[in-house]
Amino acid sequence: MIEIRCIIAVVERGKAEKVVDAAKSAGANGATIFYGRGTGESEVKKFLNMHVEASKEIILILTEIDKYKNIMNAMVEAGQLKKPGTGIIFTVPVTNLIGLHHREEFEE
Numbered sequence: 760m761i762e763i764r765c766i767i768a769v770v771e772r773g774k775a776e777k778v779v780d781a782a783k784s785a786g787a788n789g790a791t792i793f794y795g796r797g798t799g800e801s802e803v804k805k806f807l808n809m810h811v812e813a814s815k816e817i818i819l820i821l822t823e824i825d826k827y828k829n830i831m832n833a834m835v836e837a838g839q840l841k842k843p844g845t846g847i848i849f850t851v852p853v854t855n856l857i858g859l860h861h862r863e864e865f866e867e
Contacts (some may be wrong), residue, residue, distance in 0.1 A: 769818075
């Protein structure tokens, strides 16, 4: 069985489409985008004296382990995620994957 990673990115509202387009160009088959609200805004204001938008877009991408680094790097660049206050990105391993329409791509 092929190892799968889930890339999770939390970006400023309105930036997800650009980040997902970059991910697809780097090999991602698709993405799920949903909306959220951050709770760390007041702490950032206190310590860094900067505004951070509370509304966020959360991106989930499932991909094979050998593709995730290229996809993740493209997302970081497109979203300028190395700049403070622009978002975060991380991965988690995926086990027991059931119900993915394109699942056969992940199976041997």
